[in-house]
Amino acid sequence: MKTYTISEVAKELNLTVYTLRYYDKEGLMPFVERTPNGNRLFKESDISALKVIECLKATGMPIKEIKTFIDWCSEGDSTLEQRYNMFLERKANVEAQMAELKKTMEVIQHKCSYYKTAMDAGTEDIHKNEKLAKV
Amino acid sequence: MKTYTISEVAKELNLTVYTLRYYDKEGLMPFVERTPNGNRLFKESDISALKVIECLKATGMPIKEIKTFIDWCSEGDSTLEQRYNMFLERKANVEAQMAELKKTMEVIQHKCSYYKTAMDAGTEDIHKNEKLAKV
């Protein structure tokens, strides 16, 4: 079975070795085995697990909460419901983020056309009559 | 013209007075005037400006960069192009974030059904044959 060193994994996941060691220190990688002299030995399944961790991070989940999830995974089938509920919560959270980002996008697009018009006119005064922010 | 105190503005924008003072300290609010004894006096237009600042924050822009933008605003029409370009960049950035979030959502949804199936079966072993992450 193919294995990987920490720097190979770092490269693959676009992280630094420092970050991976930090995750390990925080208890996010209890499954990673070691060589006789102590070097971390990553399996394919470890990389998959790290990808899930990266996904949870992308939802804005703090590392301590990700650790709770990893602990549940280690505990086995008795925590299936907690894990399921956690992903449902993450789903709701990401949906909220998407909605927020959509609103943000609308303002940004509005600003783009505001500045396009102002730039073409050479002055922001073109918008004087609108009750808009001065920034 | 109606004006507002710092705590009224904080309430309106869902921020703390500490945060608003911090923004001021960082140069994000050079337009806010003061009463003779030094209290900040916010106008409607200041609140609009703060909403734009919150929008930029929501795009993930760091406060130092927002300050650059605020400085450009103070400089007037000569910086219209920079400001326009900045908003174009922000737009691209938000689009990237949306794409990223969509990918994240797909993984999360997959995990939701994974755990639903496992929970209903009472064991994660139901997924044994798939080459999936063990977390």
Next chain:
DNA sequence: TTAATCCTTCGAGTTAACTCTAGGTCAAGC
């Protein structure tokens, strides 16, 4: 054998964005 290049741990340092404390001013109400 020696140098380079991995890897290790431990613990300190960094950065951003707050968050709060201490000590002080000022206006309103009793």
Next chain:
DNA sequence: GCTTGACCTAGAGTTAACTCGAAGGATTAA
């Protein structure tokens, strides 16, 4: 006139998530 409460500043403290340095061990290549 005094207390209460909102405001002020300067600067210290907090937190998360890295990020790095020092000191040292193992493997490989000339």
